[in-house]
Amino acid sequence: MTYSYIAGAHTYQFADLKTVMAKATPARSGDFLAGVAAETYAERMAARMCLAQVPLKRFLEELMIPYETDEVTRLIIDTHDKQAFTEISHLTVGDFRDWLLSDIADTATLKRVAKGITPEMAAAVSKLMRNQDLILVAKKCTVITTFRNTIGLPGHISVRLQPNHPTDDTRGIAASMLDGLLYGAGDAVIGINPATDSLPALMELYYLIDDVINQYNIPTQSCILTHVTNQIQLIERGAPVDLVFQSIAGSEKANKSFGIDIALLKEAQSAALSLNRGTVKNELGESNVMYFETGQGSALSANANFGVDQQTCEARAYAVARHLSPLLTNTVVGFIGPEYLYDGKQIIRAGLEDHFCGKLLGVPLGCDVCYTNHAEADQDDMDTLMTLLATAGLTFIMGIPGADDIMLNYQTTSFHDALYLRKVLGLRAAPEFERWLKAMNIMDAHGQVQPISHVHHMLQNMPKHLLNAA
Amino acid sequence: MTVKQDNITNIDAFNIDPWQQLKSFTRARIAIGRVGSSLPTSEVLDFGLAHAMARDAVHLALDVSALEADIKTQQFTTIQAKSMAPDRASYLLRPDWGRRLHEQSLMRLQNVSQTKPIDFLIVIGDGLSSLAVSRHVVPLLAEMRNHLPSDWHTGPVVIASQARVAIGDEIGQALNAKMVAMLIGERPGLSSPDSLGIYLTYQPKLGLSDADRNCISNVRPEGLQYDAAAKKLMWLAKESMRLKVSGVALKDESDMPEIAQQTSLE
Secondary structure: OOEEEEEOOEEEEEOOHHHHHHHHOOOOHHHHHOOOOOOOHHHHHHHHHHHHOOEOOHHHHOOOOOOOOOHHHHHHHHOOOHHHHOOOOOOEHHHHHHHHHOOOOOHHHHHHHHHHOOHHHHHHHHHOOOHHHHHHHHHHOOOOEEOOOEEOOOOEOEEEEOOOOOOOOHHHHHHHHHHHHHOOOOOOEEEEOOOOOOHHHHHHHHHHHHHHHHHHOOOOOEEEOOOHHHHHHHHHOOOOOOOEEEEOOOOHHHHHHOOOOHHHHHHHHHHHHHHOOOOOOOOOOOOOOEEEEEOOOHHHHOOOOOOOOHHHHHHHHHHHHHHOOOOEEEEEOOOOOOOOOOEHHHHHHHHHHHHHHHHHHOOOEEEEOOEOOOOEOOHHHHHHHHHHHHHOOOOEEEEEHHHEEOOOOEEOOEHHHHHHHHHHHOOEOOHHHHHHHHHOOOEOOOOOEOOOOOOOHHHHOOOHHHHHHO | OOOOHHHHHOHHHEEOOOOHHHHHHOOOOOOOOEEOOEOOHHHHHHHHHHHHHHHHHHHOOOOHHHHHHHHHOOOOOEEEEEEOOOOHHHHHHOHHHHOOEOHHHHHHHHOOOOOOOOOOEEEEEOOOOHHHHHHHHHHHHHHHHHHOOOOOOOOOEEEEEOOOOOHHHHHHHHOOOOEEEEEEEOOOEOOEOOOEEEEEEEOOOOOOOHHHEEEEEEEOOOOEOHHHHHHHHHHHHHHHHHHOOOHHHOOOOOOHHHHHHHHOOO
């Protein structure tokens, strides 16, 4: 199959499907860095015109990363649900956009076809969609997961409490944790990015969060964001592990650069499930025990993108996630730096694309709405993106004291930001967690945070790591 | 909605969080209070100032001649080099250019006449914060002098502009150095616009990866102190010279507990 589009006197030719995809992608620095981006505005539109005519079936025939050498491609093809696909198999990419926006594609329909959609199909159609399209369709997709509470119900947004400290000081972490809880944050997960790789030190962090969860009887879950092999070892040593974390990417080679493959993730999932620590069961009678992080540009930075644009690589990571039924998947959208997403405009677009693709594929997507200090972005851009994503039904955002992560040196969203979204858009915390917030007098009957007095139960009975401070 | 006059002027509208004492345990922005559920004006302005300083640190050009003059007071000679990135904008967009020497710089370095081979080459790169370099390099060099074995030949200190970490490999190779220590401005954080990073590589050459280097980060008075950083670096350098490796194969067993304790007091 050849790909071309005639615009006036000029015929635009594209060598293959991945070239059409890359050149159809809204402009971003990472695709220029990779040398796959459109060279002119007109070429970009010609590629989109061409892409609109490609049948969805074509994505099952022309594989962008070879089946023989890439286990992510094999996963996508081997688990493709042909039954689910029949409903949309006659469509081109352009038709698919129209179908998704139509009222035929309601929540139940989108759920039914999700396993018939490959990441490449989702990425392709996103390239023809405007930001409002990405928001509208994502909002129709519902992905509900459970562990000690229920995440992803319509009208809800959850928060990952991220109490990081540059030297893993347990009192510093406990202080940030308490701060977040008293601001109503932490229903998605309480998750620490540790500075250390040492297993005994990591064990201590697991007990730090677990003690706080038990002390206040909080319906939430913990996670330590260290390498998956460390977490498996710690499970074997008896650590109280709720969720298993891992960064994942969209090609076998990129995953190898993270020191993982799909079999290792499966092993970790089994280990976490064997602990049976989740109390709320999903429709399959299980809890969701995995927490993944992703981000556009990770494949290229591992030199493992194979000429595929960074957004399509990212969508392929969601196939890996989907296979492991995570509680949460987090696109850390602006962390990677301006060589991949240059400014606020590119970060905002990427966040909306990632959320759309994830939800369409049936993955519980949250977003670390963030930027680094060498990107052309600021907190106003974060306000815009978080408001758009929350409107689109985002599963969760990050909650960090004052949006300033003093361990990872980047800016993200704060506990205050989550309260803003809940107030402006009428969104609520996970129901089990909301009941706890009300029981603890952190939230009033109307769902607003209350002033906390110095005699509040949690200040009178501080976590043991903070007792000396009281 | 009707807003009563006393609600607007009521100082209770600003909720002060009654867990102020926990601030002593972390520099995280905890207990910052709220107006309604939003950030108080003072916090919005504080954050804005910190971001402005971090942004300025990224874009502030390194004053190379001033740095050269200061380094010479430490009895080092200097030589300048440039990466393939012609300016800051392309430096930010093309990390691959920041990792390679400009052709003229490469030739200049290759033509440096050497009386004896360099054991320990020091390269200074602006990186993402020239502020880190202009503030911390000279006092760090002074501390390093105290720990440098007297029989090690250091050669000229190379000052590289629009540089990323890996440019140290090509510079080290051009000068035939046994080992290179790259002192470079780290990506500025909101509360740390001037963190200096140190990367040590044994037998530097093109094509090495991060796994081949040892890293010491957050060097600044509020983080890892100069003397502790210098001691750690020179411990690693001596071990590297003895074992003929660097990176993941060289485990840092210098004085970790002591250093961890110091940085936790920041």
